[in-house]
Amino acid sequence: MEFDKETYRVSGIGNPGRNPLIIGIAFLALSLVGYFIDSGQLFHSYLIAFTFWCTISLGGLFFVMIHYLTNATWSVVVRRIGENIMALLPVMAAFAIPILVGIGNLYHWSHSDMVQSDHLLKGKSPYLNTTFFIIRMVVYFAVWILLSRYLYKLSLRQDTEHHDYLLRKAAKASAPGMILFAVTITFFSFDLLMSLDAHWYSTIFGVYIFAGSFLSLLSFMTINIIFLRKRGILADTITLEHFRDLGKLIFAFLIFWGYMAFSQYFLIWYGNIPEETVWFLHRWDGSWKTISLILVFGHFVIPFFVLFPMEIKKNIPVMLVMSVWILIMHWIDIYWLVMPSFHSHGIHFSWMDLTTLAGIGGIFIWRFLRIAYSRPLVSVNDPRLESSIKIIS
Amino acid sequence: MSDKIMGIIARFENTADLLSAAEKTRDAGYNKFDCHSPFPIHGMDKAMGLKRSGLGWLVGISGIIGTSSALLLQWWTSTIDYPLVISGKPLFSFQAYVPVTFALGVLLSAFTALFGMLILNGLPRLSHPVFYSDKFARFSDDGFFLSIESDDANFDPRQTAKFLESIGGKDIELLRRE
Numbered sequence: 001m002e003f004d005k006e007t008y009r010v011s012g013i014g015n016p017g018r019n020p021l022i023i024g025i026a027f028l029a030l031s032l033v034g035y036f037i038d039s040g041q042l043f044h045s046y047l048i049a050f051t052f053w054c055t056i057s058l059g060g061l062f063f064v065m066i067h068y069l070t071n072a073t074w075s076v077v078v079r080r081i082g083e084n085i086m087a088l089l090p091v092m093a094a095f096a097i098p099i100l101v102g103i104g105n106l107y108h109w110s111h112s113d114m115v116q117s118d119h120l121l122k123g124k125s126p127y128l129n130t131t132f133f134i135i136r137m138v139v140y141f142a143v144w145i146l147l148s149r150y151l152y153k154l155s156l157r158q159d160t161e162h163h164d165y166l167l168r169k170a171a172k173a174s175a176p177g178m179i180l181f182a183v184t185i186t187f188f189s190f191d192l193l194m195s196l197d198a199h200w201y202s203t204i205f206g207v208y209i210f211a212g213s214f215l216s217l218l219s220f221m222t223i224n225i226i227f228l229r230k231r232g233i234l235a236d237t238i239t240l241e242h243f244r245d246l247g248k249l250i251f252a253f254l255i256f257w258g259y260m261a262f263s264q265y266f267l268i269w270y271g272n273i274p275e276e277t278v279w280f281l282h283r284w285d286g287s288w289k290t291i292s293l294i295l296v297f298g299h300f301v302i303p304f305f306v307l308f309p310m311e312i313k314k315n316i317p318v319m320l321v322m323s324v325w326i327l328i329m330h331w332i333d334i335y336w337l338v339m340p341s342f343h344s345h346g347i348h349f350s351w352m353d354l355t356t357l358a359g360i361g362g363i364f365i366w367r368f369l370r371i372a373y374s375r376p377l378v379s380v381n382d383p384r385l386e387s388s389i390k391i392i393s
Numbered sequence: 394m395s396d397k398i399m400g401i402i403a404r405f406e407n408t409a410d411l412l413s414a415a416e417k418t419r420d421a422g423y424n425k426f427d428c429h430s431p432f433p434i435h436g437m438d439k440a441m442g443l444k445r446s447g448l449g450w451l452v453g454i455s456g457i458i459g460t461s462s463a464l465l466l467q468w469w470t471s472t473i474d475y476p477l478v479i480s481g482k483p484l485f486s487f488q489a490y491v492p493v494t495f496a497l498g499v500l501l502s503a504f505t506a507l508f509g510m511l512i513l514n515g516l517p518r519l520s521h522p523v524f525y526s527d528k529f530a531r532f533s534d535d536g537f538f539l540s541i542e543s544d545d546a547n548f549d550p551r552q553t554a555k556f557l558e559s560i561g562g563k564d565i566e567l568l569r570r571e
Contacts, residue, residue, distance in 0.1 A: 272482075
């Protein structure tokens with residue numbers, strides 16, 4: 001493997017991502033077996049794995065747009081990595097199809113007999129019905145794919161054309177793009193996760209999902225940078241100062257996640273209305289209580305104190321451990337959102353939880369590596385690349 | 394009262410010059426000197442040989458005092474001094490205490506950060522030797538200044554002026570109190 005410091009391209013790498021591809025296909029095939037064993041379990045496990053990877057790539061889209069909107073300098077060197085992650089949204093769109101197949105297994109509101117006997121579901125049926133659900137999914141992914149493609153194309157043109165107006169165009173598109181993103185990710189999480197328990201609702205739910213999404217994107221990005229660094233790639237470009245900036249964002253969004261999680265819980269606890277509290281009561285039932293407590297400490301308290309000191313954010317081994325830790329916590333978080341509506345009285349881990357995660361993950365990482373290694377690893381002609389490399393945080 | 398020399402000041406062309414001048418001044422053994430620029434310069438702390446400020450510790454301690462006193466206050470008022478059952482919840486409901494605890498923690502930290510910064514910087518202060526220079530007004534526009542105070546152990550009007558000239562200082566001026 002050779003890395004050209006002038007063009008920021010990697011050559012002589014053979015077939016990048018071959019192993020993840022094999023793992024992905026093998027585990028997806030294995031998951032398919034699960035369909036004939038317990039289709040309900042499979043679709044719930046699949047929903048968790050899908051949400052996990054999809055929120056990471058959505059975080060990539062947010063990262064790129066916020067970069068343009070804030071006109072940030074430090075993130076110029078890592079923008080391409082964010083772009084490569086948001087370029088996986090079409091892959092995630094393909095992975096959304098099995099969810100549409102499994103609507104009957106996942107969502108109570110999709111059964112007309114259940115809706116007829118349930119006053120609340122009847123009232124919600126103009127929104128929560130199979131046709132409209134599929135239409136909305138198509139719209140969400142259409143918006144995300146159009147946005148990410150447009151932004152990525154401008155950035156790639158900038159690599160060869162040296163026109164600053166291309167980046168200004170990207171910034172202009174990011175402003176309405178950010179509004180669209182906020183609306184779509186909110187309703188996406190309402191539809192995909194909140195409607196699993198269709199009686200329950202929380203208006204902050206979309207923001208909660210977004211917090212986890214951006215947090216896991218930052219962790220995924222950090223892991224990716226550390227892997228490149230171990231191979232001597234971009235080690236002089238993405239410096240410890242950038243690690244500190246990434247660490248600061250991770251720290252900030254840990255707090256943001258905690259803030260959102262507590263806000264959601266706090267108002268429901270205070271209001272004490274049965275139709276709202278029931279959701280938290282399910283998650284305090286039996287062994288679900290353990291998961292709830294793991295989230296409080298593992299997703300907030302422990303990483304908060306670990307990442308608190310200034311110098312720790314430049315400590316690469318610690319950042320690697322914390323990034324992996326946060327990704328695991330993000331998965332547990334989604335598990336905690338989804339699974340209590342299937343196994344309502346306690347945790348019941350299944351092998352399908354892991355096979356679906358590895359299956360989608362294999363394909364996700366395969367595509368990611370293919371995209372990343374086929375073009376410069378940073379946006380080479382960005383006018384602020386030089387100052388971004390030299391930045392001191 | 395005759396003129397008393399309070400220090401010396403020199404102007405530099407840009408941030409890079411001021412940074413390297415600060416490094417050289419630091420290496421020459423001066424420790425009562427200061428840099429003045431229209432905007433903060435990254436890396437200046439290191440160039441001037443400044444240690445990390447202890448303000449963070451003060452803010453941290455006052456944050457802990459803020460949160461714990463808020464918890465204490467709420468616990469005492471609602472369970473001991475005036476126990477009142479509110480919507481059937483336990484007397485000690487930590488959930489309800491979180492917003493006030495958070496807010497008081499932030500309030501005390503913010504006050505400590507602001508006033509601690511002022512005290513550690515010796516502010517507010519009505520006079521400073523650099524004010525005796527007429528050219529100094531440019532520090533808030535396009536001037537990058539380095540000043541050395543006369544009570545520095547290495548200070549000598551002629552030697553220090555020569556030194557400042559040797560590191561590229563312009564408009565070198567002794568600061569005299571009239």
